[in-house]
Amino acid sequence: MKLRVEGRREIAAGVHLLALRRGFDFRPGQIIGLSLDGSVPFRWYSIASGTEDGYIEVVFDVVPDGALTPHLARAEEGDELLVAGPTGEFAEAETEADGSASATAAAEACVSAGAGGIWIATGTGIAPFRSMASSGLGPRNILVHGARAAGGFFFSDEFAALMGERYVRCASREGSPGLYPGRISAWLRGRDRLEADRRYLLCGGTDMVVDIRDILISRGVPWANVLSEIYF
Ligand SMILES: Cc1cc2nc3c(=O)[nH]c(=O)nc-3n(C[C@H](O)[C@H](O)[C@H](O)COP(=O)(O)OP(=O)(O)OC[C@H]3O[C@@H](n4cnc5c(N)ncnc54)[C@H](O)[C@@H]3O)c2cc1C
Incomplete structure (x- = not known):
């Protein structure tokens, strides 16, 4: 599924909190897959927000030569990301x-x-x-x-x-x-x-x-x- 980016901010040097439109229910401890457009395989992120929160949030480190995170670190409100899951046990x-x-x-x-x-x-x-x-x-x-x-x-x-x-x-x-x-x-x-x-x-x-x-x-x-x- 595609989900809209609702916000992103750098909460510490090289660490970002990304908020996505709430597109599904999940259980605490589950992960979601993120990709730009499917050209890079999904990378997995723990959901960092609560089950009653309005957004799905993840927190990620930027890996400078990484395939995905440098792009995520430039995501802006209104962008869309490909999202898989939630999954995990x-x-x-x-x-x-x-x-x-x-x-x-x-x-x-x-x-x-x-x-x-x-x-x-x-x-x-x-x-x-x-x-x-x-x-x-x-x-x-x-x-x-x-x-x-x-x-x-x-x-x-x-x-x-x-x-x-x-x-x-x-x-x-x-x-x-x-x-x-x-x-x-x-x-x-x-x-x-x-x-x-x-x-x-x-x-x-x-x-x-x-x-x-x-x-x-x-x-x-x-x-x-x-x-x-x-x-x-
Ligand atoms: C179950 C699961 C849950 C995860 N949850 C999170 C999460 O909540 N937050 C999060 O930031 N990451 C999480 N990860 C790691 C995440 O999936 C990616 O591997 C990471 O964001 C790097 O993606 P990339 O495409 O930018 O780099 P890639 O192109 O995949 O990696 C580039 C190189 O950097 C190395 N690398 C990967 N991650 C890091 C890192 N954090 N610091 C330094 N080097 C690294 C890789 O081994 C590789 O050699 C999780 C991984 C798994 C398996």
């Missing part, structure tokens, strides 16, 4: 494991068990968690976002308002008040206990996902409780 995997009927029910199951899940992201991997949080999922979940410095914590005002103390920012190259000084891996290693019965959702680049998964498994978290969405 990031949140559904959580749902199936709980045997619940919907992602919302899965989140409620976590809450009733008294322990929220842990959402872990680096960079633009924050996108599906913005969709989940702004759709009302994970009211007791902890969100851990990793970036090099303060400017990399996209949507931090929104997350701070929605999640308060349950929102943790790990800055690997900058120490500032309110930021954990180090990588997500250090933050995790510093916790006395990694609860095995919590659900850990990881989203971002391959290196981060593999590192964090290794830490979780080595600390006794079962495979079934570690769900990953890898951007490659």
